[in-house]
Amino acid sequence: MQHFEEETYQDMSLNTSTWKRIFSFMRPLKRYIVIVIILATLLAVADVSYPLINRYGIDTIIKDGDLSKIPLFIAIYVFYMIFVAVLVFSFIYFAEKLQHNLAYIIRKKAFTKLQELPFSYYDRTPAGWIMARMTSDTRQLSDILSWGLVDITWGGMMMIMLIVVMFVLNVQLTLITLAVMPLLIYLSWFFRKRILKAYRDIRKQNSKITGAFNEGITGAKTTKTLVLEESNYNDFDALTSNMRKHSIKAAVFASLYFPSILFIASIATALIFYYGGIDVSNEVITIGLLYVFVSYVGQFFDPIMQLANSLAQFQQAQASAERVVSLIDATPDITDTAEVIAKYGTIENPKTENWEPLHGAVTFDNVTFKYKKGEKVLSDFNLHVKQGESIALVGHTGAGKSTIVNLVCRFYEPSEGRVLIDGKDYKERSMHWLHAHLGYVLQSPELFSGTIRENIRYGRLEATDSEVEDAAKLVGAHDFIITFKDGYDTEVSEGGSRLSVGQKQLISFARALLAKPRILILDEATSSVDTETELKIQSAIQTVMEGRTSFIIAHRLSTIINADRILVLEHGQILESGTHEELLEKGEHYYKLYTNQFKEVPL
Ligand SMILES: Nc1ncnc2c1ncn2[C@@H]1O[C@H](COP(=O)(O)OP(=O)(O)OP(=O)(O)O)[C@@H](O)[C@H]1O
Ligand SMILES: [Mg+2]
Structure with a gap:
């Protein structure tokens, strides 16, 4: 369903619906587009008039020797130069503006979509693919759409005007010039496509x-x-x-292209000189007119090369366009229904006045679940968690622990069955309502670029500095934070690479607490901290869990001894459940897990 291949090259037929969609992104930029088109047209007018100005100089001043016209000629020339300078400046300015605004619009749309898309999208879609859509495809598209627009308008206008003006000036010479055009167009197209393909292979x-x-x-x-x-x-x-190999191929095509174009141009110029020269000597046309035609032949090649280039680029950009559109138009498979949105609002406009308080009772009602790729992870899973209860999930790797908490968070939805929050299917209330009441510390903690303080404050943006520090103290992060030179204002680089995994876990733990969530989820939240710190956190967890529903996943069983209920899972099934003491007494799975662990890791 997705286009994950990075670079494909094919003679694609024009995909009108994709381009329509892309052009619809340009609608807010209509003003710039009109300006750019007008400027490109004016530039074509300027280019076509230049030989005509010189013709005036040649025929009137040089040939007829009318020196009194020199000041007028200079004035025209100066005016022309200023006009062109202003024109070039403005079209570069506006084309750049168009390009950057368009890139901004596309990136913003894609980014907004990425926020909406559920976890399951990221399971199917490689992060590198998304990055490439956001960066290189967007750049390529906005580049071709803005500069391509300039080039195509200028090239098209230039060709039309040249042909019209040439016919008006002299039909015979025009026909001679046009005679070589088909060959020229064919060659341009031929080489352009191959050069682009070679470059594309190089990029790949x-x-x-x-x-x-x-x-x-x-x-x-x-x-x-x-x-x-x-x-x-x-x-x-x-x-x-x-x-x-590919680079040499590109170089060979590129070096053949210009000489062959020049060769044809020279043939055309020679023909014009030959026939035009005869006409001049017969005094049928002036030498100024011959000059105009010789210039026009030269000028004719630019727009053709330009048009061939732009059209080939457009064809290439279609792949980018399709991928960008497929990202922007991806439909999230977890969404709120229209009725839910009407009542509870969206993430951008939540209707918090309609939000019921979340108490925190969680029920799995005959839940069957499988990831898009893969086997059933849960089948007919039932679990009722009372408001304020703390549940520990233990079991071997792959048992389904993370899957269960992901379902609680509605990062995924049950394939069959329901998950109820406070007795009501959570699909009947908005995702934002649920997420606003969740605190989640992931198995692999994520920090954002910014300071430690900012990272903790993401939990609750209006929290004061002292609340931030209290949360850090509670989880035992304060002590290591203040050993940094800048303390809470230490910048964590992207992904938090300056911190150890354990330190990152503590910071995201503090972040989750600051949010004062009704449901707290700790998925291996303390797996990478040392035992001493863990003991400290353990007592913190105890205080924090007070009155909150919590799900704790921990391989290190010492973390979870105090949970109200421990579930031992295997292959998505609950093998045993009970308190630590009950399960030890029973002497089965949990007992084995527990005693094995303490043989390996003595406390
Ligand atoms: N995103 C995913 N896409 C497809 N299959 C997945 C995905 N995540 C997990 N699974 C599969 O679902 C099953 C349960 O995985 P889960 O992550 O819930 O295990 P876990 O108990 O959390 O394990 P661990 O202790 O290693 O974290 C495993 O068989 C796993 O391969
Ligand atoms: Mg897990």
């Missing part, structure tokens, strides 16, 4: 090479330990020699 190789570099760098340690250097080198060598 390039992105593979970048990928290989990336793996080579990030995987350096693993490579060394596995002694994979030699095979990595061979793969890389194959990639680079492929790149060289």
Whole structure:
């Protein structure tokens, strides 16, 4: 259903619906488009008039020797130069404006869509694919749509005006000039397409090479330990020699293109000189007119090359356009229904006045669930969690623990059955209503670029500095934060790479607490902190969970001994449930898990 291939090259037929959609993004920029079209047309007028001005100089001043016209000629010339300078400045200015505004519009649309799309979209769609749509495709599209518009308008206008003016001036010479055009157009098109294809192949190789570099760098340690250097080198060598092959091909086409165009242009010029020269000597036309035609032949090639180039680029950009449209028009498979939106509002405009308070009772009612790709993870799963109850989920890796909490969060929806919050199917209330009451610390914590303080404050934007610090103290993050030179104002780089995983977990833990959620979800939230810190957090968790429904997933069972109820899961089934003491006493699965763990990790 998606176009995940990075770069494809085919002779695609025009996909009108895609372009219509893309052009609809340009609607708010109508003003710029009109300005750019007018400016490009004026530039074509200027280009066509230039030889005519010179003709006046040649015929009137040089040939007839009327020197009194020199001041007028200079005045016209100066005016012309100023006119062209202003024109060039303004069309570059407006085309750039058009380009950047368009890129902004497309990126904004795509970004908004990315916020709406549920987790399941990201399961199917590689992050690299999305990044490429947001960056290179958007750039390519806005570039071709703005500069392509300039080039096509200018090229088209130029050709029309040249042909009209030439016919008015001299029919015979015009026909001679036009005679070589079909060949010229064909050659331009032929080479342009091949050159673009070669460049495209180069880019494809390039992105593979970048990928290989990336793996080579990030995987350096693993490579060394596995002694994979030699095979990595061979793969890389194959990639680079492929790149060289395509680059040479591109260079050959590019270097053949201009000489062949010039060759045809020279033939045309020679023909004009020949026939025009005869006419001049017979005094049928003036030498000024011959000059005009010789100039026009030269001028004719530019717009043809330009048009061939733009049209080929448009054809290439269609792939980008299709991918961008497929992202912007992707329909989220988890959405609020129209009735729900009418009552509870959207993320942008929540109708909080209609929101019921969320108490935090969670029920799985015969829930069956499978991810888009894969087997059933849960079948006919039933669970009732009382308001304020703390539930611990334990079990082997892949047992379905994260899946269960993802369903609670409505990051995914049951394939069959229902999830009820406070006794009501959560699909009957808005996603935003639920998410506003959730605190979630992920298995792999995400920090945003910004300071530590800002990162914690994302939990509740209106929280004061002291509330932020209290939350940090509660989870035991305060102590390490103040050891940084800038304390809470320490910048965490993108992804939080300056912090250890454990530190990131503590910060996102503080963030979740600050939100004062009704339902708290900790998915391996403390798996990467040391045992000492964990003990501290444990007591914090105890206080925090007071009165809140909570789901805790932990491999380290010491974290969860105090949970109201422990569920032992396997293959999406609840094997056992009860308190820590009850389950130990029972002496089955939980007992085994627990005693095994304490043999390995003595406390
Ligand atoms: N996004 C996904 N797409 C497809 N299958 C998935 C996805 N996430 C999990 N699964 C599958 O669902 C099953 C349950 O996974 P889940 O992540 O819920 O396990 P878990 O108990 O949280 O494991 P762990 O302790 O390793 O975190 C596994 O078989 C897994 O392969
Ligand atoms: Mg998990």
